[in-house]
């Protein structure tokens with residue numbers, strides 16, 4: 009049987025989590041030849057996801073350097089992909105979301121006149137400098153793509169408004185929900201002794217992550233000062249913070265938070281324990297994109313420490329609140345959720361704006377129909 013050659017290109021943890029279910033489904037299809045190329049913009053954080061989902065890349069550009077800049081990533085990805093694309097000549101390249109790997113992957117394919125499919129297309133904050141460079145990476149990737157896989161109707165509408173032809177947009181849901189449903193288990197037991205020693209029933213456990221470029225420096229200090237204050241004022245609150253490996257973040261987090269016994273600074277978690285930690289948490293404090301999609305499906309309130317979000321669906325549904333990056337605002341909003349049971353219950357509702365676990369199937373069906381395979 010003639011097979012459609014599909015190359016996935018990705019490089020960071022969130023891209024890997026969201027591409028993995030799609031890749032594994034493509035491997036099951038006898039109509040697709042699936043080639044996986046990782047840029048390794050992330051290294052350890054990427055490898056742990058590849059291991060979990062049993063993905064063995066055909067190509068690994070291994071580009072990560074400590075303290076890399078956007079220009080470093082861009083130049084290494086575009087240089088590395090040139091020969092890979094020349095050698096493989098895929099029918100379509102799939103990229104995901106908004107990272108520099110995404111945009112450079114799409115641009116590399118475009119230079120060789122290879123079609124691009126954009127998974128997780130159409131998210132917009134409306135501000136090209138926030139998130140930076142992600143908002144622009146997404147817009148530019150849209151311009152380079154022939155197929156756009158939009159997680160929600162809102163994302164579809166954003167693309168239509170920008171002039172993308174409707175027959176090129178496919179509303180699929182977000183593959184993150186496919187991954188989440190595979191990862192979360194009832195009665196999950198952690199291997200990490202710190203996580204196993206925590207009383208998730210009687211304590212209010214806040215899971216926190218921060219990494220966005222806009223938050224580097226003062227905003228991140230504000231966030232850390234806020235959480236120090238929150239645990240000081242609330243006997244029953246503890247914070248678990250898997251710290252991103254970026255040295256800018258690690259150093260600051262350890263400097264401001266490491267003396268506080270109720271704040272557990274740990275290494276980034278593998279996806280399975282992290283998803284299960286979200287499932288046991290009381291609330292989530294984060295600037296992550298992916299976590300804003302996962303936590304609503306798990307009935308967990310989220311406070312987003314950013315000025316805006318490109319994921320408005322859960323905000324509109326009332327389970328996500330964007331609280332900004334001022335210390336006192338973060339303290340006030342968190343305190344309300346800790347002490348006002350009604351408010352907590354209003355936010356702790358399961359909603360599913362980002363999909364039902366079938367986004368990978370829908371994406372593959374759309375690709376095969378499009379190419380008439």
Ligand code: UD1
Nearest residue numbers: 020049050051052053054073074075076107108109253254
């Ligand atoms: C990148 C993406 C961002 C995405 C985030 C997900 C860009 C410009 N940024 O940001 O959109 O939200 O990934 O986490 O594409 N590091 C390691 N090991 C790892 C991963 C990172 O040591 O496995 C350290 C390295 O020192 C690296 C630094 O973290 O230089 C920053 O990584 P980078 O990919 O440049 O930026 P992120 O902030 O992770």
Ligand code: UDP
Nearest residue numbers: 022025250276277278279282296297298299
């Ligand atoms: N995540 C993880 N381990 C952690 C922290 C996060 O596996 O220690 C997962 C999380 O569940 C989500 C993804 O990583 O699926 C989000 O990645 P990140 O916040 O780094 O990037 P973003 O989504 O903001 O681009």
